Amino acid sequence: MSATTEPQQTNAATAQPETMTWDSRSRRMVTIYVPLACFLIILLFPFYWMTITAFKPNAELYDYNTHNPFWITSPTLDHIRLLLFGTAYPRWLLTTMMVAFCATFLSLFSSTLAAYAIQRLRYKGSQYVGLGIYLAYLVPPSILFIPLATMVFQLGLFDSPLALILVYPTFLIPFCTWLLIGYFKSIPFELEECALIDGATRLQILRQITLPLAVPGLISAGIFSFTLSWNEFIYALAFIQSSENKTVPVAILTELVTGDVYQWGALMAGSLLGSLPVAIFYSFFVDYYVSSLTGAVKE
């Protein structure tokens, strides 16, 4: 009985696992596990290659014939040392983290209020405002970066991380609002009615009833915003010029790639270290993340 409530695939073998013969099991092996293993290998290979390059000494890095390229015989921390002490990498990490946290906070704050107003206060025309915010998500940064660059220049924010903090919410707010509207919808309205009857003000309701219930939604919106701000590239490339204010993705590409001889070891170490904070942050909350992603798509 439990088998029927579980999501099923079109394969007859999964519908009746108890009647599985050797034949259907080997068939399952070929049709499911082998392709899945191929997908996993291809999806993970660049990360493996990044990691292994970051710890390889240069002698092994550029000599595939005497050393097996898939393994390291004498791992080294030289590339990471060069990165941490020979470049401004720690500074870039700090800047990126600061920008990502501030932008996330700003967009969570504004989109929580907006989502609450759209979903729960239900004023006249709230649907259209919701639709407008949703449409804002469809405007890609590639169209906006030139006019934004002139604006940032006129506001005197050029080369300042503050410009990034103010601009990032433009692509964070639409998704967060959309996600939180869905989340608020799932919270029973009766809870708020009870509080209203008990004489609570709207803001009290939001702070003491709705928000605590919406914590999982807030967490996933937060992770989403954080990873997106961490990954953002084109605005950071266009608005920031001085080396010490650059974010990690931009800095690796523009500061570490110098001349014709690329320091591949250091480049890969930089990419690895730049990916780690997001990967770690994400792994803590992966369940929230996946469920909200799938939930938001279902809406």
Add this chain to the structure above:
Amino acid sequence: MSAVAEKEWVRQAKAQSALSKLFDWKPFLVVMCMLPAVGLLMVFLTYPLGLGIWLAFTDTTIGRSGRFVGLENFEFMLEDPIWWNAVFFSVFYTGIATIGKFGLGLWLALLLNNHLPFKSMLRAIILLPWIVPTVLTAIAFWWIYNPQFSIISWIFIELGLRTTNIDFINTAWPARWSLIGANIWRGIPFVAISLLAGLQTISPSLYEAALLDGSTGWQRFRYITFPMLLPILAIVMTFSIIFTFTDFQLVYAITRGGPVNSTHLLATLAFQRGIPGGQLGEGAAIAVSMIPFLVFATLFSYFALARRKWQQGESND
């Protein structure tokens, strides 16, 4: 119990100051709630969008505000073979990458929809390429595509399939395919996880009924899975097309539009002309020229796929 609640209520009612009354007045509250989000979006999204369209009609350069030049930028653009090449590559890149992403992503979603051990861990691992900053994985691909030390070349040579290194990014067509490959790699996880969510909403009873009617696996996919998946497919595809067409990071990181401008997307061309080149007006015109394609792609995927969704909804409800 009720006495306590009543006491509480009385105290609250007395404590209401003018300020909290103001915050309980709905129109004011609505304005206050919407102000941060709408204000930020207006100032940093709507206004720049209009400003960008205005800039496209001026000859603004960095450090000098321009004057209105009418359609001059667009006329110049239409005579520019590099722009036409960028249009071609943007469309080609979007088309092939979307087909690849959705084909492979759907396959992966179908695989993940089976009973598998470590299901949630698998999903988490599969999402990794999508979480990690694009530029950083692009640099990894740049290294994988290295003309001298490419690991793929090495594997092919070791297996005896080739005798020379594969040329990934030094001539036009291989570079285009390499970029598309990297884009597909990065896009598969999102498509797969979103479609998986769609697959899990399909009721198993439909498959049972089809099984009893003696359907084949392909028939079940064609007449149950695929039509039920179309609504989600439409949304995910619209997003995917928009963000692939306006992609910037991958191309900028791996080829910067080279060799000889053959892999410029419209976004990278707009950047090259606008920011390092300083021709803001011209860059804005190139960026604005993306808008018709985007509107067309959105309408196409919406009407081609969502129309079916309405039919689906009517016959199902």
